[in-house]
Amino acid sequence: MHLELRHLRTIRAIHETGGLQKAAESLHITQSALSHQIKGLEDQAGMELFVRRTKPMRLSSAGMRMLRVAERVLEEIEALEAEFDHLRDGSAGRLHITLECHACYDWLLPVLEHFRRAWTEVDVDIRPGLAFNAMEALEREQVDVVITSDPADMPGITFAPLFDYSPVFVAAASHPLASKKLITAEDLADQTLLTYPVDRAKLDVFKMLLAPAGVEPAQQRKVELTEVILLLVASGRGVAVLPDWVMREVRYHPDYVTKPIGDGKLKRRMYAACRSEDAVKPFMAHFTKLARTEAVKLQGNKGR
């Protein structure tokens, strides 16, 4: 028994119009075609789907069972086709994001909260599990956006700049380094460094400060959550280097001191990477715009 949607559409049409003749019109085929079709269908089903004792003919009890499935299934199919219409005109789509940068949850979550209200038909999600191979996941359409500060020249991938930030050193107010004006790589050589649990290559403090100077911290402790890093810093269990926007809450808190690192002019730029074909979609443009706006709010706190 090999059903096709054609059969379900036929069943439904005959039921709705109440006869072969009219059903044929509504399906834009001939009555003959329908007659042949249901004959074939009944052969496959091995039973009569229609009652011929009456004219026009109506569904039999077996036919009614098929009708119930037909109505449910066709509704799904039609919803799918409508969804594809929306995909084509850009009002629907998928926005699955992965981030190489832990601290970005700070601004990303508010952005997504705004976004999902504006684009109810876009399926939004964060996929932390794919962060390790983020760019590859983007190419394979496992995700649609990668938040990164390492743009690469890749064909088919577009990097939209979001905002600039500086990595900032943070320590407890009572910490010996609190008196220094500027933090150098060597200052960290005898420190416990608190970082996110990611590859060193993804950590600003290694890539921009320690690696160039060939310095290794006395100890590195990996911590998942920003709040916990700050907690450990405050209690003198280590020091950290975090993006400046993270510091907005604690910059003027008496327990902490923040210091510029390196020459104090280290700047990084955050990007949203997506496949170039998606870059032109309206919801994608809106997403990057929202991300920039949210970042500005955070930057605005700097001068407080």
Place this chain on the structure above:
Amino acid sequence: MHLELRHLRTIRAIHETGGLQKAAESLHITQSALSHQIKGLEDQAGMELFVRRTKPMRLSSAGMRMLRVAERVLEEIEALEAEFDHLRDGSAGRLHITLECHACYDWLLPVLEHFRRAWTEVDVDIRPGLAFNAMEALEREQVDVVITSDPADMPGITFAPLFDYSPVFVAAASHPLASKKLITAEDLADQTLLTYPVDRAKLDVFKMLLAPAGVEPAQQRKVELTEVILLLVASGRGVAVLPDWVMREVRYHPDYVTKPIGDGKLKRRMYAACRSEDAVKPFMAHFTKLARTEAVKLQGNKGR
């Protein structure tokens, strides 16, 4: 965009096997056919459903959306096909019943309670609304069984005898007719007769007693529920003629008297009518057997 199940099967197969090649095998067609097919599908969808940057190819985000629908829909379709297998071998079906005889609920409901446990895949229902045109509804497959005591010689309809019963006169113990041994048509000429609200032709008391004698009761009051008829009888608001099995509960109750009617030998036979094609089905045979068994229980109460 004109989707067919073939497309959904293809989408699912490619996803499950992880590539065109293997999917083609599992669908028993060539890889070339699949390649052509998805090309046509993508043309219709107006977008890419697969990511070709990788080999083997995988679903794109739009393709994933289609996959979700495909999985739901195909599950329904496969369940339907399985259901039809059961319909064919007779372990599934529909048993929609209508009754011309109100009192039959007494034994029918216990029967259906047994039945539905034994035949979980048979859809059981009672359709009181179709009682007026019961036999026509049976022919048109609006119902599958008619409970009736008027067998007719109809082509394609089989009448299975269930049990015999006698219509019995019932009145309040204090009623003037309580002293009579036998009730005749004339006895009812000055009585209020309580009946079910159906056509006179379907009422035993008219068809077998009053009509032949050309007698009309003083008054006829139509009451829906058996319990209410008995209540009204007990309070002296009228008399009734009911099937003997209905009386099992009240026969020896001090408020009531029951009397034979006519010559006291009036017998009626109850039948289950179904379409002859259904009569051979195992669940239908089981239903009539259950009905007979249940009736015997009631008849057994007679001699209590």
Place this chain on the structure above:
DNA sequence: GAGAATTATGAAGTTGTCTCATTTTCAGCG
């Protein structure tokens, strides 16, 4: 970078579905 594996493409063939023309069936009605 060669070979294997995977997908794409073009042409030809086959299958299945539709249309057209006609017949059969059935309900309604004089």
Place this chain on the structure above:
DNA sequence: CGCTGAAAATGAGACAACTTCATAATTCTC
């Protein structure tokens, strides 16, 4: 009762769509 018209069934042929076959173009693997 037979006529009449509408509805459904049937058979033959046309046609489109899907499939296969053969082969080219990619991409992956070692």
